[in-house]
Amino acid sequence: MSVVEEATDDALYPIAVLIDELRNEDVTLRLNSIRKLSTIALALGVERTRNELIQFLTDTIYDEDEVLLVLAEQLGNFTPLVGGPDHVHCLLLPLENLATVEETVVRDKAVESLRKIADKHSSASLEEHFVPMLRRLATGDWFTSRTSACGLFSVVYPRVSPAIKSELKSMFRTLCRDDTPMVRRAAAAKLGEFAKVFEKTAVIEGLHSSLTDLHVDEQDSVRLLTVESAIAFGTLLDKANKKKLIEPILIELFDDKSWRVRYMVAEKLIEIQNVLGEDMDTTHLVNMYTNLLKDPEGEVRCAATQRLQEFALNLPEDKRQNIICNSLLNVAKELVTDGNQLVKSELAGVIMGLAPLIGKEQTVSELLPIYMQLLNDQTPEVRLNIISSLDKVNEVIGAAQLSTSLLPAIVGLAEDGKWRVRLAIVQFMPLLASQLGQEFFDEKLLPLCLNWLTDHVFSIREASTLIMKELTQKFGGQWASTNIVPKMQKLQKDTNYLQRMTCLFCLNTLSEAMTQEQILKEIMPIVKDLVEDDVPNVRFNAAKSLKRIGKNLTPSTLTSEVKPLLEKLGKDSDFDVRYFSEEAKNSLGL
């Protein structure tokens, strides 16, 4: 054997292993081999890949789903490995098999790959090989193959002869009337996508009857999918046809008996508004929307409420204020006392956004009462949502209007039994501080912030130390030294070591918003004291603090102030303390 051949054989060794592992009992090894299928194919060359590897893969349909999934994905990128567009059709058979398995993810992936390789086909081979395969799938015995077929029409249709086009049309129409709801669902879901590749003139004749059929299907799971298809269909039509053909369908869906369909309509409301909006009588659309807001089903009201602000924003400007005040707010007022908490919290989340749309006067007269009521709601999420979007209303009327109701609400949330609620309000503090002004903050809210530093839940303590930095950045270092440092000094002497640690955490964040001078004057004395603490945990946290605080100091101060402390900690009796002081030293370059 020649030297050259020896060398190639050695290079083939890993490939040989990969091929052998295609039939390993361990699924992870098989998966590994399938993932490297392109390597194997490359080594085999295009001819053997076509004749042997693809043949083998076609037959391995029995494998586990996760293997099939990866296989389906790999085959989508195989075109160059089987010899380019001229031979790409040899990939159809394995993918066709994969498109009929019962596992949806595998099927979807196979369809995705089929769509990919459809583009690689020449027009001739598309008609010669791809279309017959689509025909087989569309008329397959099992619904799995027929559902997969639905996803392939849009890639084939634009590139085939008129005769085949009309065949495809009738095939798709048959699928829309399939006996099994699964196939009708797939057809309903793909109808919009298919419509997009139609010639503008043919789309109505080609697909409108199917859409009409599907939107009155007996299965609500089919009808709800037509919402999206109808929208997509609508975007393709001119004004007159849209009004004539799509508007009635959508209007019927608004009033569907099934709440799941109405929910879908509420979800897609803005898109529907965009499609119908300009041509449709605004009051009609608004009426249909307010019906959704009053829906008997909470889920529908939730979805509709979510879109209140966006819907209002999209209304024609000349009528907007009138519609909001006369129609939407009337319903919103009812929603304030809705039995469903989720509806109320959705409302609280969007209602502030209406303020800029209707101006100051109306906000005060119409919206303010709603805000007040929501601020007094039983559910903390509702109050939180109002507070979180305070900035929107502030621009219009100023938060001072609200402060009388705001304060009790904030205090209530600050002392809420659920720590997640407290956490949320802690995180809103910087926002509130900037909206309400320093004076109000110092007087009313600061005591709350300082209390959180001693909360019994760590997350709250941690979050409150983090907001201290933002507050200091906002109000200045001087503010911190008069308001926060005294609290630190108190904590530093607390008998509970956890409080002393909180003190250190807080100093960490404060130091990042203070000048060096202040750090030396206000912070270092406290740290210095805690370096001597009895509890090792406090001492090593002091070391960690020194590391962070040190980053804000000049090298000379570091050497004079920080280094002695770290050296002292370096000789500590506790291993962890020594470790963290060493780490701090290294990090600060001391």
Next chain:
Amino acid sequence: MVMEVDEPAVAATTSQNQPQEHANDFDMDTSEGPIENDETFEPVDQINWKFNQVKGNIDADVHTEADVISCVEFSHDGEYLATGDKGGRVVIFQRDQSGKYVKGVRSREYNVYSTFQSHEPEFDYLKSLEIDEKINQIRWLKKKNAANFILSTNDKTIKLWKISERERKIGDDAWNLPRTNRINTSSFRGRLQIPSIVPMELIVEASPRRVYGNAHTYHVNSISVNSDQETFLSADDLRVNLWNLEITNESFNIVDIKPANMEELTEVITAAEFHPTQCNWFVYSSSKGSIRLCDMRDRALCDAYAKIFEEPEDPQSRSFFSEIIASVSDVKFSHNGRYLLTRDYLTVKVWDLNMESQPVETYPVHNYLRTKLCALYENDSIFDKFECDWSGDDKHILTGSYHNLFRSYARGNNQDAKTWEARPQEPHSQLRSRFVVPSAKRKRNNLSSSGETTEEDLSSDQLQFDRKILHTAWHPKDNIIALAATNNLYIFSDV
């Protein structure tokens, strides 16, 4: 409702023809012959059941608890029959596929196709609860490819199983690297080889595809697949949940009858089922004897029902047991979706969906037990949950009783339906029917019915309450029934 043309006619002819006339059937072209009579079957005649098969050990007292069959279900095309047992096993039987004809009809023999362990005993450490492996119910999914799929459930966890055939495997040849001394071979010589696929003996594999767990606080009593083939429901004592077949980590609660205070609990859910074609409708029955029909279109939560089917209680006959025996143990939609069939302790009832106030038909199952309720209460038999079934054409009704007796009723036929006994006998021989008489009247009845050959008197004192037929299933097209009697599965047909 599509019917197999020959089926109702077969039912009609066999009951008219006495066994000796069966010879004629052989000469007839079975697919054509009886069609003539097709128009004559209303009202339909009672079916005379013939013995077909019995599965399981028939030495009565030799069985373990784990072998007791706990559910029976035909697949949608009737080609398969699944049973589950208290040991958590599922056995699938397949109808004879050879296409041979026996007694003028396609062979109705069922043979074991696949057996697998569906559920294992578990222990819930949080609640210190043992979870039995007993299979409470099995439901077939409509066929979506060559494989079959079933849902099986125990008290807590529902599983989706795939049962598939496999005839080919990867050949054992064409390895690239030697199979021995692999450690020493670090180089490869020669030509790369792709393994080949070779045929092998057919094997049937059952593989678990999905596990729907952690959604039920109480015991799951029913599962039902929706006609959209996308969702299914599962019902426990107090709640009904809705699942998507593809999603295992999320289910929606659609009915919750748990009162805020458990001391106020007055009724529990006993069974639930989806409508066969209307994807929005489902019914659930309660221990108080009412059946509620819910429409999922109205609300996400179906606590408010659309219709309630309930019979007003007769104050005269009220007793300590009235509520217990009113409890509905099974509810089934007819195949055409128009009627509901319910079983309570003493009767089986047919309700028209359009009439809520009372059932349109009521059939007594074992009236002779009415005087024995006290004893039945004491040995807990009164809480037995009997199932009921429709025939494929909705014209007959099937349900079980004690002492391995069962009954089938021809709807609208006033002639008394017989009580049949399930016991091993010659294939194709007519089953023995029994006439149960209250003990006091025994003597007289013995005299009067001594002339009967097929019907034997049975004193109600002799009834064995531990031998009972709780679980039954009717083939979706043919008159074939499967009955679970303790550890035995009986298959009877009208041929």
